[in-house]
Amino acid sequence: MFHPWGILRALAHIRLSWVVMPDGAPGRTNGIDIIWLNKALDQVERRCALTHELIHIEREHTGCQSATVEAEVRAEAARRLIPLDQLIKGLRWARSHSELADELWVTPEVLQDRFDHLGDAEWQTLLDVELQH
Structure with a gap:
């Protein structure tokens, strides 16, 4: 963490x-x-x-800072606070956005920033995990 x-x-x-x-x-x-x-x-x-x-x-x-810079900082903060493996682990059982945010020890806004800025490879990893279940 x-x-x-x-x-x-x-x-x-x-x-x-x-x-x-x-x-x-x-x-x-x-x-x-x-x-x-x-x-x-x-x-x-x-x-x-x-x-x-x-x-x-x-x-x-x-x-x-400009809105663009603030968005970049928010995206980076979300990446640091929510590693992809922890996001995947939480998605397997969380029943809501707020429950997932609580589990990851972040605010709902930071969790949304993480989702909003997932890269293509990260999305593919999430899809691959979902297909395995």
């Missing part, structure tokens, strides 16, 4: 600050050395938001 808190601990130059986001956003970063997370988030939301903000820092994004 992807562990963003371990990555954050290894990046000693990054400071994490818990705040009340006036617009309700889950998180933000300056792209250099600080991440702000909304203190109203639950643990799963914190995991997802932290992963998203760490990717912005990794890519050296400063300031507001």
